Amino acid sequence: MSFSKFLIDLAFLLDNSPRYKKIKLFFWNLLNNDDYKYKKYFDIFMIFLIISSVIILIEEVTTPISKILYYYDVYVVTGVFLVEYILRFWVYNDIHKIILDEYEESLFLDKKFDTKKVIKQIVKSKLEYIFSPLAIIDLLAILPSYRELRILRVFILFRVFKLLRYSHNLTHFFQVIATKKIELYTLFMLMAFVILVSGISLYVFEDRINPNINSLFDAFYWALVTISTVGFGDITPVTHEGRSITMIIILIGVGMISFATSIIVSAFSEQLEQVRNNRVRHTIRKLTDFYIICGYTNMAQLFIKRLEAEKQPFIVIDQDKKIVESLLLEGKLAVAEDATKKSAFKNIDFDKVKAVLLLTNSDMHNIYIALNVRSFSKKVYLLSRTIDNNSYKKLKLAGVDEVISPYLTSGYFASLILEQPIALQAINDILTARKNALCDQIEVTEGSFLENKPIRDIEVNRFKILILGVVRFHPEKKIKYLQSEFIFNPQEDFVLRANDVLVIMGYSISISSFKSYIIESSLKHV
Amino acid sequence: MSEKQEKILLFGYGRYGEQITQSLLSGGYEVYVVDESKEALKRASIHNIENIFLIDIDDDEKLTDLLFDYGFEKIFCAYDDEEKNIYLTITFKALFHNIQVFALCESKESERKLHLAGADRVIDTMEAAANRMFFLVEKPAVAEAFDHILLKDPNIIFKEIVVPKGSFLDGVNIKDINFSKEYDILVIGIVDKELGDHFTFVTRGINHKIDAEDILVVIGKRENIERFEHTLEESKV
Numbered sequence: 179m180s181f182s183k184f185l186i187d188l189a190f191l192l193d194n195s196p197r198y199k200k201i202k203l204f205f206w207n208l209l210n211n212d213d214y215k216y217k218k219y220f221d222i223f224m225i226f227l228i229i230s231s232v233i234i235l236i237e238e239v240t241t242p243i244s245k246i247l248y249y250y251d252v253y254v255v256t257g258v259f260l261v262e263y264i265l266r267f268w269v270y271n272d273i274h275k276i277i278l279d280e281y282e283e284s285l286f287l288d289k290k291f292d293t294k295k296v297i298k299q300i301v302k303s304k305l306e307y308i309f310s311p312l313a314i315i316d317l318l319a320i321l322p323s324y325r326e327l328r329i330l331r332v333f334i335l336f337r338v339f340k341l342l343r344y345s346h347n348l349t350h351f352f353q354v355i356a357t358k359k360i361e362l363y364t365l366f367m368l369m370a371f372v373i374l375v376s377g378i379s380l381y382v383f384e385d386r387i388n389p390n391i392n393s394l395f396d397a398f399y400w401a402l403v404t405i406s407t408v409g410f411g412d413i414t415p416v417t418h419e420g421r422s423i424t425m426i427i428i429l430i431g432v433g434m435i436s437f438a439t440s441i442i443v444s445a446f447s448e449q450l451e452q453v454r455n456n457r458v459r460h461t462i463r464k465l466t467d468f469y470i471i472c473g474y475t476n477m478a479q480l481f482i483k484r485l486e487a488e489k490q491p492f493i494v495i496d497q498d499k500k501i502v503e504s505l506l507l508e509g510k511l512a513v514a515e516d517a518t519k520k521s522a523f524k525n526i527d528f529d530k531v532k533a534v535l536l537l538t539n540s541d542m543h544n545i546y547i548a549l550n551v552r553s554f555s556k557k558v559y560l561l562s563r564t565i566d567n568n569s570y571k572k573l574k575l576a577g578v579d580e581v582i583s584p585y586l587t588s589g590y591f592a593s594l595i596l597e598q599p600i601a602l603q604a605i606n607d608i609l610t611a612r613k614n615a616l617c618d619q620i621e622v623t624e625g626s627f628l629e630n631k632p633i634r635d636i637e638v639n640r641f642k643i644l645i646l647g648v649v650r651f652h653p654e655k656k657i658k659y660l661q662s663e664f665i666f667n668p669q670e671d672f673v674l675r676a677n678d679v680l681v682i683m684g685y686s687i688s689i690s691s692f693k694s695y696i697i698e699s700s701l702k703h704v
Numbered sequence: 705m706s707e708k709q710e711k712i713l714l715f716g717y718g719r720y721g722e723q724i725t726q727s728l729l730s731g732g733y734e735v736y737v738v739d740e741s742k743e744a745l746k747r748a749s750i751h752n753i754e755n756i757f758l759i760d761i762d763d764d765e766k767l768t769d770l771l772f773d774y775g776f777e778k779i780f781c782a783y784d785d786e787e788k789n790i791y792l793t794i795t796f797k798a799l800f801h802n803i804q805v806f807a808l809c810e811s812k813e814s815e816r817k818l819h820l821a822g823a824d825r826v827i828d829t830m831e832a833a834a835n836r837m838f839f840l841v842e843k844p845a846v847a848e849a850f851d852h853i854l855l856k857d858p859n860i861i862f863k864e865i866v867v868p869k870g871s872f873l874d875g876v877n878i879k880d881i882n883f884s885k886e887y888d889i890l891v892i893g894i895v896d897k898e899l900g901d902h903f904t905f906v907t908r909g910i911n912h913k914i915d916a917e918d919i920l921v922v923i924g925k926r927e928n929i930e931r932f933e934h935t936l937e938e939s940k941v
Contacts, residue, residue, distance in 0.1 A: 595806055
């Protein structure tokens, strides 16, 4: 069997093996995918290894360490680092795909399979990884374990650098700095030029006159210390020419420090939004059972107030960057995006979303957002406000489950406010959770204490609550409207069934005590 | 409602005005619509509103004439523009001390201004809608209950009942009567005149002594409430 045939067979074998793919994907996720749930634990484990090994190496400088610690550092830590390096090398790309691409091309063009070209491509792609900055750090971080060469201990620094891989903050910092590569490079070159010129000048003027300057290295050292405005004072010029140069490079130094500071500050201010957005998106990925509110309008503010009182997680999507900025300052999660565009939802896992609320002040906008959301998820609960009653049908067609209209709501209350203002005030107080009066619901779960209990056995007076009614579900009914039934003020002999929902009214303290009592009783009941 | 056919003067036939007019008409009220815009009034006439008036809201003279001509006691400020509602409230309260003003607003800030202007009752429409939204997504059974009570079942009503002097409730402690069992109604709260005009929920746990002129807020089936009111009247000494 020729070598090329062996390569092709091997490539096909790997490509057709779900197990191989599964294992490789697992390691890729573990090492590179921030959204993978186990990566967090792997990162913490690696950070622990790095910190503990650095502590051991520092301790070793002055005092001999115990055998256990020595073996831990040399075998365990280094072993893990080595395995991690090899795994990263492996998951960096798919060699078999390179082989298969070449094979397909050779079949298509009816030419000979070029083994040399394939090997070259494979080596090139793997070298690309080996010479990437983080891979170099990974490799150098393994070296301090070789105790025979003391010089290798300097690579302990690389173990510290390795932390970069596992800390988002540090990674972000370097990403931001990298955006100003050209400016920083220019500054560095200018600084090197000034140090070179001033160092040589000082050496020429002060060698043999100044006892502290014995070589060109001393002069360069002095130049760097002076230009950085540190000025140790261990080398000071003694000639007029030397002092003149000092004065000039002090002025240049002040300028350069300001220049460097302004570059870094501007990099951060330019990238701040991006960094903040990334952080917000990262936090969003961790949320479960949360609401998405599109449009930070007056109604959204009122709704959010209620959610915050109930400690329910939510995110706000709004086009206005100023609004988003102020929300972030208040500690709320917000993203500056146009919710009608795909990019607004591309990183959202809709299985974790409780409901999407479309609360912008434009029906047309809400319809667009509804269509956009529906393109991502058919199931997620969509609720929209409407301005114009004519939009009701359009919103429903766009996939909205529930439409809310402040105009219709005001209509419901109009007669009531004229006839029963105190009753309406009471309803409003309950619905707004004002004066601590609340309405809440308690589900009768299967096997719980409430199941098969008549209403008389529920100690409502003890907890000072009122049972407003019971919602009973009839999933067997075909018509949606008939699938739930509200039984108002059920009589004492009314028996609760599993999946019924009790609607109760009372003060917050009464309701929470009653809920605790139900949970405790259910536990005893089990 | 027997006492309906009451005349209501409604200002503003915009998005809110339209809904409120429909709601009041179906509730048996006689609604008179005022607006500054011809387009709005054209829409009102298309919707078969008979009594429409084109009046500028800063024309005090015309407003006064209108009020005297028809003898309105209640006005509804239902403009979509909150500022107009505040201005109207101030105008009417300045011109007629005894008129009852009901107004709409969309924010807490405007609600405060309307109360300062003298509005008797204010509906914060945004808050009501936001609350409804919250219950729909977070506590759907509660939303179902309120929808049922307020919208779906016309037979279940909220009612304020003034305790007649000498009735069987006069002088009784609220906890001594099991309203749910005996009358099949729920007493939600009480305005105990001894303690002022404040509404207190019964679930607060205070055993109020009911006196004549106190107001009970009850919820129940229409016939049960009517029966209860009848029993109250019958028991007067």
